[in-house]
Amino acid sequence: MNLKFILTMAWYYGIKTIVRGPSYIIASLSTPLTLLFLVFVLSHGALVKFAVVGGLIAFVGSVGLSGAGDSAFFRLQLRIQDLYVSSNIKPFDYMIAFTLSYLVFAIPGIVLYVYLGELYHLFNLYDSLVMILLMVSLIMTTTSISFMISGSIRHLRNIWGITGIITILTSILPPTFYPYYYVPRNFLYIIALSPTTPAAVIAQGVFGLSPMMNSMVYIMIFETAIYLILARFLVRWREN
Amino acid sequence: MITISGLNKIYNKNKIALNIENQDIDNGIVSIIGQNGAGKTTLLRILSTQLKATSGDAFIDNISVMKEYNKIRKKTVSIPQEAAPIGILTSYEQVYMYLTARGFSFHSAREEANRALKEVGLYNVRNRPTDELSGGMKRKMFVAMALASNADTIFLDEPTTGLDPLSRMEVWSAIKELTGNTILTTHYMEEAEELSRKIYMMDSGNFIGSGTIDELLLPLKGRIRIESREKMDNSYHIGNLYMKYVDSKDLPDYENKYYSIKKVTIEDLFIIRGVNLES
Numbered sequence: 001m002n003l004k005f006i007l008t009m010a011w012y013y014g015i016k017t018i019v020r021g022p023s024y025i026i027a028s029l030s031t032p033l034t035l036l037f038l039v040f041v042l043s044h045g046a047l048v049k050f051a052v053v054g055g056l057i058a059f060v061g062s063v064g065l066s067g068a069g070d071s072a073f074f075r076l077q078l079r080i081q082d083l084y085v086s087s088n089i090k091p092f093d094y095m096i097a098f099t100l101s102y103l104v105f106a107i108p109g110i111v112l113y114v115y116l117g118e119l120y121h122l123f124n125l126y127d128s129l130v131m132i133l134l135m136v137s138l139i140m141t142t143t144s145i146s147f148m149i150s151g152s153i154r155h156l157r158n159i160w161g162i163t164g165i166i167t168i169l170t171s172i173l174p175p176t177f178y179p180y181y182y183v184p185r186n187f188l189y190i191i192a193l194s195p196t197t198p199a200a201v202i203a204q205g206v207f208g209l210s211p212m213m214n215s216m217v218y219i220m221i222f223e224t225a226i227y228l229i230l231a232r233f234l235v236r237w238r239e240n
Numbered sequence: 241m242i243t244i245s246g247l248n249k250i251y252n253k254n255k256i257a258l259n260i261e262n263q264d265i266d267n268g269i270v271s272i273i274g275q276n277g278a279g280k281t282t283l284l285r286i287l288s289t290q291l292k293a294t295s296g297d298a299f300i301d302n303i304s305v306m307k308e309y310n311k312i313r314k315k316t317v318s319i320p321q322e323a324a325p326i327g328i329l330t331s332y333e334q335v336y337m338y339l340t341a342r343g344f345s346f347h348s349a350r351e352e353a354n355r356a357l358k359e360v361g362l363y364n365v366r367n368r369p370t371d372e373l374s375g376g377m378k379r380k381m382f383v384a385m386a387l388a389s390n391a392d393t394i395f396l397d398e399p400t401t402g403l404d405p406l407s408r409m410e411v412w413s414a415i416k417e418l419t420g421n422t423i424l425t426t427h428y429m430e431e432a433e434e435l436s437r438k439i440y441m442m443d444s445g446n447f448i449g450s451g452t453i454d455e456l457l458l459p460l461k462g463r464i465r466i467e468s469r470e471k472m473d474n475s476y477h478i479g480n481l482y483m484k485y486v487d488s489k490d491l492p493d494y495e496n497k498y499y500s501i502k503k504v505t506i507e508d509l510f511i512i513r514g515v516n517l518e519s
Contacts, residue, residue, distance in 0.1 A: 002340070002341065002343065004340040004343075004344075004345070004346060004349075005337070005340040005341040008336065008337050008340040008346075008349075009337055012329055012333045012336075012337055013326070013329070016329070016333065017328050017329070020328050020369065021328060074326075077324070078323065078324045078325070078326065079320040079321070079322055079323040079324065080323065080324075080326065082285070082290050082318070082320040082323070083318070083319065083320060083323060083338065083382075083385075084338075084341055085289070085290045086288040086289055086290050086313055086316065086317070086318040087313060087317075087338065087341045087342050088310060088313035088314055088341075088342060088343070089341040089342075238289060238290060238291070238292060238309070239285075239290065239291045239292065240291075240292050
């Protein structure tokens with residue numbers, strides 16, 4: 001692993017660009033915070049704890065996916081990916097560097113959600129550790145998905161539409177802002193293809209908001225492994 | 241020295257992009273010229289390990305491009321065609337980041353990035369986002385990457401395409417600073433003449449000739465190009481122009497008439513080869 005490159009990219013493409021373009025932070029926070037507000041209003045505050053826990057899951061998931069647009073832009077428009085392919089950097093390092101850059105952008109959002117969690121007395125040490133594990137797993141799977149998508153795109157214009165659809169499928173449709181038992185069990189397993197679904201279901205169980213559903217733990221572990229393996233083979237790097 | 245051996249690249253729908261039996265490419269600064277679709281970019285992408293060949297192999301200093309690509313990547317740098325900088329980052333940040341990707345330490349990356357940016361004349365603007373730089377400066381940033389990497393072999397794919405004449409001259413001066421073996425592709429004949437000591441000509445995915453400019457122009461020695469909008473016998477028809485090549489001793493026949501008289505360049509070799517003669 002080329003840690004020097006990963007840290008340098010996170011520093012330059014993450015931290016430095018915040019100063020030059022802070023709108024990105026606001027943009028990444030706008031959807032989950034708007035949904036949180038809507039859930040609060042429509043449920044008269046009854047589901048707000050679900051929305052805080054799920055909002056954090058959706059937010060982290062969307063961070064991983066947001067790399068798809070930029071990586072497609074780097075590959076198709078700027079031709080920067082070719083430069084890095086021939087530099088001996090590994091695709092995994094390139095992926096991690098992108099994700100870490102986006103995580104830097106996500107820090108204010110994560111802090112805000114943690115603060116909201118504290119306000120609603122949601123977090124203790126054990127729950128927080130589980131949440132961190134879920135977020136790490138989620139960021140790995142969504143990053144893998146985003147790089148597989150961006151690698152399959154031939155025309156740059158398509159990436160914006162596709163990431164919009166994938167973001168809805170992975171962060172809004174799954175039970176991130178509502179109790180998972182609201183949806184039929186069969187449908188829950190279908191939407192479990194999105195890694196945010198098992199993450200949200202586990203989080204709801206761990207935080208005592210819904211009954212624990214052990215099968216989702218296995219699904220989460222299985223999906224993390226599968227998406228990483230798929231990314232290993234499907235991410236477009238040295239072209240055929 | 242690059243040795244190409246039976247290198248083929250066939251894309252979907254059986255489109256043959258490259259079909260080279262055997263070819264050596266000398267050390268030093270050399271140019272590969274050819275029209276669009278001649279196979280220049282495909283060849284460079286294979287040699288710099290960005291693209292896999294369908295069959296065959298090539299060797300850079302006896303190292304296989306197909307099998308030992310990790311070794312090749314350590315020895316080479318490739319600046320892709322139409323590569324554009326990340327506009328929000330500065331040229332220093334991008335050269336530095338690229339060097340860390342190549343395994344440089346933080347200290348060496350800083351030193352080499354500054355040195356290279358000085359050599360290509362970007363040091364004074366190194367802390368400006370590249371969106372604010374001119375087209376020539378943006379391209380020079382990539383040359384600085386190549387320069388800073390200290391690679392043995394540098395591939396530059398059409399490094400000045402789309403630039404105005406002044407910006408092209410700026411990039412040329414930066415390219416002249418490169419110390420490694422440099423292989424550049426171009427369809428600007430004057431660029432090949434200006435920068436390289438040997439020129440390789442490609443057409444339809446294969447090499448069709450090589451040599452110094454004088455060697456390549458030998459078939460046209462003592463001839464001049466006559467251009468006219470009116471049809472001429474035994475001429476080549478391109479767009480609304482007719483062209484023919486005549487002995488320079490026949491020049492008086494074409495002077496003081498509606499003809500344009502031009503000195504022959506490498507461009508003319510492509511005209512002779514690629515355009516049908518109209519009688």
